[in-house]
Amino acid sequence: MRWRNAWIVMRKDLDEFKKQKLVIGSIIAMPIVLGVVLPLAMFVPMVTMVPLERPYDVDGLLQIGNLPDDASAPWTNQTVENASFNATVFNHMTLMNTHLSNCIIDSCVLENTTVMDSTIQNSSLSSSYLMNVTVIRSEGTGLDGRYILAVSSSLVFTKTKPSEIDLVLPMMFNMVLMIFIIVPATLPTIIATYSIVGEKNNRSLEPLLATPTTDGELLAGKIFSAFIPSMGSTLLAFTLGVVLLDVVLIPKVGYPLLPNITWILSMFLLAPTACLMSVLACVLVSSKVSDVRAAQQLGGFIVMPVVVLMLGVLSGFIFLSPVIICVFAGLYGCLDLGLFYFAKAIFNREKILTKWT
Amino acid sequence: MIICDGLTKTFGSITAIQDFSLTIPDGCIFGLLGPNGAGKTTTMRMLSCLIRPTAGAAQIDSLEIGKKEDAQKIRGMIGLLPEVPGLYETLGAYKNLDYFGQFYGVPKQQREESIRTTLTNLGLWDRRSEPVGGFSKGMKQKIAIARALIHDPKYIFLDEPTASLDPAASKTVREYILELKSRGDTILINTHNLSEAERICDTVALVKNKIVKVGSPKALARGLFARTVSFTLQKIPSTLMKDISCLEFVSQAQVKGNQLVLNVRNPEEDNPRVVSWLMKQGLQVQFVTEEEHSLEDVYLKLIEEGGQ
Ligand SMILES: Nc1ncnc2c1ncn2[C@@H]1O[C@H](COP(=O)(O)OP(=O)(O)OP(=O)(O)O)[C@@H](O)[C@H]1O
Ligand SMILES: [Mg+2]
Numbered sequence A: 001m002r003w004r005n006a007w008i009v010m011r012k013d014l015d016e017f018k019k020q021k022l023v024i025g026s027i028i029a030m031p032i033v034l035g036v037v038l039p040l041a042m043f044v045p046m047v048t049m050v051p052l053e054r055p056y057d058v059d060g061l062l063q064i065g066n067l068p069d070d071a072s073a074p075w076t077n078q079t080v081e082n083a084s085f086n087a088t089v090f091n092h093m094t095l096m097n098t099h100l101s102n103c104i105i106d107s108c109v110l111e112n113t114t115v116m117d118s119t120i121q122n123s124s125l126s127s128s129y130l131m132n133v134t135v136i137r138s139e140g141t142g143l144d145g146r147y148i149l150a151v152s153s154s155l156v157f158t159k160t161k162p163s164e165i166d167l168v169l170p171m172m173f174n175m176v177l178m179i180f181i182i183v184p185a186t187l188p189t190i191i192a193t194y195s196i197v198g199e200k201n202n203r204s205l206e207p208l209l210a211t212p213t214t215d216g217e218l219l220a221g222k223i224f225s226a227f228i229p230s231m232g233s234t235l236l237a238f239t240l241g242v243v244l245l246d247v248v249l250i251p252k253v254g255y256p257l258l259p260n261i262t263w264i265l266s267m268f269l270l271a272p273t274a275c276l277m278s279v280l281a282c283v284l285v286s287s288k289v290s291d292v293r294a295a296q297q298l299g300g301f302i303v304m305p306v307v308v309l310m311l312g313v314l315s316g317f318i319f320l321s322p323v324i325i326c327v328f329a330g331l332y333g334c335l336d337l338g339l340f341y342f343a344k345a346i347f348n349r350e351k352i353l354t355k356w357t
Numbered sequence B: 001m002i003i004c005d006g007l008t009k010t011f012g013s014i015t016a017i018q019d020f021s022l023t024i025p026d027g028c029i030f031g032l033l034g035p036n037g038a039g040k041t042t043t044m045r046m047l048s049c050l051i052r053p054t055a056g057a058a059q060i061d062s063l064e065i066g067k068k069e070d071a072q073k074i075r076g077m078i079g080l081l082p083e084v085p086g087l088y089e090t091l092g093a094y095k096n097l098d099y100f101g102q103f104y105g106v107p108k109q110q111r112e113e114s115i116r117t118t119l120t121n122l123g124l125w126d127r128r129s130e131p132v133g134g135f136s137k138g139m140k141q142k143i144a145i146a147r148a149l150i151h152d153p154k155y156i157f158l159d160e161p162t163a164s165l166d167p168a169a170s171k172t173v174r175e176y177i178l179e180l181k182s183r184g185d186t187i188l189i190n191t192h193n194l195s196e197a198e199r200i201c202d203t204v205a206l207v208k209n210k211i212v213k214v215g216s217p218k219a220l221a222r223g224l225f226a227r228t229v230s231f232t233l234q235k236i237p238s239t240l241m242k243d244i245s246c247l248e249f250v251s252q253a254q255v256k257g258n259q260l261v262l263n264v265r266n267p268e269e270d271n272p273r274v275v276s277w278l279m280k281q282g283l284q285v286q287f288v289t290e291e292e293h294s295l296e297d298v299y300l301k302l303i304e305e306g307g308q
Helices: A003-018 A021-049 A058-065 A164-202 A205-209 A215-253 A261-288 A292-302 A304-314 A322-346 A349-354 B040-047 B068-077 B093-103 B108-121 B137-148 B167-182 B194-200 B217-224 B240-244 B267-280 B295-307
Strands: A079-081 A084-086 A089-091 A094-096 A099-101 A104-106 A109-111 A114-116 A119-121 A124-126 A129-131 A134-136 A139-146 A149-151 A154-157 B002-011 B014-024 B029-033 B055-060 B078-081 B155-159 B186-191 B203-207 B211-215 B227-233 B250-256 B259-264 B285-291
Touching: A003 A021, A003 A164, A003 A215, A003 B093, A021 A164, A021 A215, A164 A205, A164 A215, A164 A261, A164 A292, A164 A304, A205 A349, A205 B137, A215 A261, A215 A322, A261 A292, A261 A304, A261 A322, A304 A322, B002 B040, B014 B040, B014 B055, B014 B203, B014 B211, B029 B040, B029 B167, B029 B194, B040 B055, B040 B155, B040 B186, B068 B078, B078 B137, B093 B108, B093 B137, B108 B137, B137 B155, B137 B167, B167 B186, B167 B194, B186 B194, B194 B295, B203 B217, B203 B295, B211 B217, B211 B295, B217 B295, B227 B267, B240 B250, B240 B259, B259 B267, B267 B285
Parallel strands: A079 A094, A084 A099, A089 A104, A094 A109, A099 A114, A104 A119, A109 A124, A114 A129, A119 A134, A124 A139, A129 A139, A134 A149, A139 A154, B029 B186, B029 B203, B078 B155, B155 B186
Antiparallel strands: B002 B014, B002 B055, B203 B211, B227 B259, B227 B285, B250 B259
């Protein structure tokens, strides 16, 4: 195998594509429209519907957070359970299973409590949910919270309760990620059928076969010329999508969510195996069909294993976790091997010239 | 040297070519002539290592066409012009030639030079980047021929090279083929154009799914036909045909208008005797010409016979 020859075949194919502005356009546009524009169109309204937090103003918050000297303490040295309070000052209290908002809490013990838009000082917290709270000189574990401004505190946050956005985001990401698997499996049907059926109809395979290039090099070249642009434009859209989704979501969640391990595994394991499966399916189909459109449709049909995954994800039956990604990548990899074996068997000079109609 | 030994190719129940055995010496132009479906293209494809023979073998420079390792070397030595030009229609002439130069492993500089010279000779240098899809059939054919020669092959296989060319272009191609021969290249041509074959081929093989006859165009004609001489007379009397039967060396006589057409054994000796006999009869001889048999006559006669 002289890779150089395969490389020349690919360069030639790509050179031919360059002239097909429509083909090039759709190959670049499709992943961006489906993987970037569409998800953003879904995310931006969702993200803006969740009320925006007020901007952090450390000085201002500290001011709110410092207890006024004359703060009266209507509740002291008591234990409160299963209650709800608004705009109340607590001092030396134990609060359990309680909901507090707009409160000032000083020297208390909080357990299983939800605190919002409040200030907590010199307290001990456990298993509570804090939202938009300023915490001063306190300590706590098992906390879940958002927009926390902690000052001189030792707080250990672990998620106890997922927030609304935490529930929706994984589903959303799951769908968007699916697009980055379907797209690379679809693009080769445009390219591979074109590069093989086109050459077949044009009868340009015979002079090519008359060169010292071997069958294997030719097959490799044809695989590259479909695989590389498909994965290339997918990767481009993937990068763009990750960056833009982060840009939209960072103000909400406070840190970049993407790319996570699932996305990375998907992009570099599952997408390539799905793409290769589609390329090989198209090679097989192209040998039997002499109409580009028919080949594209049949090629799409053979990508069934990807459709199965898609249906599983859309119906919520399959959740794209790193393990699932690896399982499917392995499955597709095996299918790829089988298809490659068949493609190699039919991609031979004599068959191409005498049997490919 | 190309040595074919019993090359046979069948497609299912169809025998495209059977028992094709002959030797093509280096430095000659060898023509394969035959009607449509005679197996010419099939033979050429077998020799180019594109398809494998069903039976038989062939060697090119003592490399076996059936062996995988040899086939690759053979393909590198051959320049093939297929039946259909099969150019990359969206690419320009330059790119078409350049990619093939790369497939044949021609170094970059040599490629550039040879493409420039070829395209300039073809008058296409200025249009080198235009998509060849827009070119005429003949222009495409010329580019396809140039493509077959890009790596300066020792063996050149041309499947109907002048099929779509105008007379002037055909002539250019023929002259080019002769020039290639003078450089010592070996050329195998498939053609239907008999006058062309007659003009440029050293040897032709008439095929019709098997070899019907091999030889130089002249020798083929000689071997097939008795030599015919026509005597143009001012006037032919009606009794002439009866009288002429007394000349024992005339095997066949015919009157066409004011021409007397005779088959004679040996025109060099017999013609003067005919002329003096005619003069004795009081007839005036205006012209004496030997009728040449063209390859076309040979072809039609042999193919008809070969078909039975
Ligand atoms: N791939 C194929 N499958 C089946 N039969 C074939 C195939 N290729 C050629 N044949 C048959 O082999 C025979 C010889 O075909 P070939 O193309 O070699 O003829 P040819 O002499 O080149 O004819 P033409 O002058 O028309 O080009 C024909 O009967 C043809 O139908
Ligand atoms: Mg032919």
